[in-house]
Amino acid sequence: MQKSVALTPLRVACSGCNLRELCLPMKLTDADLEQVDDLISLKHAYQRGDYLYQSGAKFQSLYAIRTGFFKTQVLHEDGREQVTGFQMAGEIIGMDAISSDAHACDAIALEDSEVCEIPFGRLEELSRKLPSLQRHLHRILSREIVRDQGIMLLLGSMRAEERLAVFLLNLSQRFAIRGYSPTSFHLRMTRQEIGSYLGMKLETVSRTLSHFQEIGLISIRKKSVELHNLPGLQSIVGPQQQLL
Amino acid sequence: MQKSVALTPLRVACSGCNLRELCLPMKLTDADLEQVDDLISLKHAYQRGDYLYQSGAKFQSLYAIRTGFFKTQVLHEDGREQVTGFQMAGEIIGMDAISSDAHACDAIALEDSEVCEIPFGRLEELSRKLPSLQRHLHRILSREIVRDQGIMLLLGSMRAEERLAVFLLNLSQRFAIRGYSPTSFHLRMTRQEIGSYLGMKLETVSRTLSHFQEIGLISIRKKSVELHNLPGLQSIVGPQQQLL
DNA sequence: GCGCAGGTTTGATATAGGTCAAAATCCCTG
DNA sequence: CAGGGATTTTGACCTATATCAAACCTGCGC
Numbered sequence: 001m002q003k004s005v006a007l008t009p010l011r012v013a014c015s016g017c018n019l020r021e022l023c024l025p026m027k028l029t030d031a032d033l034e035q036v037d038d039l040i041s042l043k044h045a046y047q048r049g050d051y052l053y054q055s056g057a058k059f060q061s062l063y064a065i066r067t068g069f070f071k072t073q074v075l076h077e078d079g080r081e082q083v084t085g086f087q088m089a090g091e092i093i094g095m096d097a098i099s100s101d102a103h104a105c106d107a108i109a110l111e112d113s114e115v116c117e118i119p120f121g122r123l124e125e126l127s128r129k130l131p132s133l134q135r136h137l138h139r140i141l142s143r144e145i146v147r148d149q150g151i152m153l154l155l156g157s158m159r160a161e162e163r164l165a166v167f168l169l170n171l172s173q174r175f176a177i178r179g180y181s182p183t184s185f186h187l188r189m190t191r192q193e194i195g196s197y198l199g200m201k202l203e204t205v206s207r208t209l210s211h212f213q214e215i216g217l218i219s220i221r222k223k224s225v226e227l228h229n230l231p232g233l234q235s236i237v238g239p240q241q242q243l244l
Numbered sequence: 245m246q247k248s249v250a251l252t253p254l255r256v257a258c259s260g261c262n263l264r265e266l267c268l269p270m271k272l273t274d275a276d277l278e279q280v281d282d283l284i285s286l287k288h289a290y291q292r293g294d295y296l297y298q299s300g301a302k303f304q305s306l307y308a309i310r311t312g313f314f315k316t317q318v319l320h321e322d323g324r325e326q327v328t329g330f331q332m333a334g335e336i337i338g339m340d341a342i343s344s345d346a347h348a349c350d351a352i353a354l355e356d357s358e359v360c361e362i363p364f365g366r367l368e369e370l371s372r373k374l375p376s377l378q379r380h381l382h383r384i385l386s387r388e389i390v391r392d393q394g395i396m397l398l399l400g401s402m403r404a405e406e407r408l409a410v411f412l413l414n415l416s417q418r419f420a421i422r423g424y425s426p427t428s429f430h431l432r433m434t435r436q437e438i439g440s441y442l443g444m445k446l447e448t449v450s451r452t453l454s455h456f457q458e459i460g461l462i463s464i465r466k467k468s469v470e471l472h473n474l475p476g477l478q479s480i481v482g483p484q485q486q487l488l
Numbered sequence: 489g490c491g492c493a494g495g496t497t498t499g500a501t502a503t504a505g506g507t508c509a510a511a512a513t514c515c516c517t518g
Numbered sequence: 519c520a521g522g523g524a525t526t527t528t529g530a531c532c533t534a535t536a537t538c539a540a541a542c543c544t545g546c547g548c
Binding site for chain 4: 403404447
């Protein structure tokens, strides 16, 4: 198992990217893929804490995360903030900005990350020529809508324990898809950010995680989690433990 | 002020629709609009309680609401339900289904309604030819994402009173855009449905509305609401009355 | 016009999760 | 490798909202 130590080139073509089955090029033919390669202009690096974009900024591009981890958040004028998602490699971000030509949320790197920029005008242009790209773009947009509906269900009708179980299981699954362990991973976000995302206070997040640990479902130490019992976590989700 | 008593024709072209500035044809040139006319195949009528589509149904079309009122809801396997939105004339519905070719939620008429069907395959086809239609479709999809983010903010970080104030102000604004009174309207949904949408129980909805009435912000009797003080409602939204 | 089901209001009480506070830990930066 | 700010954990207490329950409407079918 050799690792290249060469500097990452500034341009990485989609065709050579190990995320191509997950990301924008998903299911494209080789011919189509070649055209998408020309689209992806630059790969940018961001450090922990950097903004990928800020709410209000003019919309130019979507972004595909190549490595790293981001959060998106909306800020209410009164200072309240709500984390609306955590994004990892292969996910596309910035779609909220299409509707008004300005970003509607902030995107912030939670660790050092690399991002491919996808100029949206050119993406539209190309997707007029390539029906399979067009279709895939629509799927990505729609998938985001479905994801949001799931979060509404979570925020609107689940208890704290359920929310956290859903959260951990979701991360687990997304790591698994990317070839990482589904049962042992590192949280890149703070308890506070988890709480904001799940509509609860950081103390409640901490307590609930401790509780999961007490009953043997997980181990957690700082940001490292191990899920010992996926079915057990799944069984937390459901309308009521009032049967004990 | 004459009113036509003629039977509504089964086909109504977008070009002759009074919602064209709000709906799919927004901002299209006359030439483009003509092509969209050919797309909209049928207008269907639904009665109160009818499903426009059900979760799991195969995805074929988006729907534009011509008249009436719908709710969308997602059902968790355990029977919990979450209302994800209330839709009115000029709004497009069904976009969650694109991602998986199957509807991800139910859409149910809250009053007798008429709906234009937009076959999605043909919409994609046409939007490959008409950049302005393509752009508008993307905006509509993105607008839904932004709307959902707003609901996450609401569900994740607002108190009951704030949620209800936001809800009333949102309805008010949407009625206003359609030329109806922003201060006097009819709720088409039950307290239970409002509660589901806002992540609270119907009793809390009822109590909070009564409270708004007591302090003179609104009058409410059954489903008829009058907003007496829009700025007052706006001032409810904000992080804290702990200043009194 | 009567009865009844579904919807709404209101009250009394319970509780999940919030708030405040302090101690423990972690992790940068110098 | 020491000091200090940020993060996390845990405890004690409090409150917003849920829950349970009863009475009240209101519109529809008979």
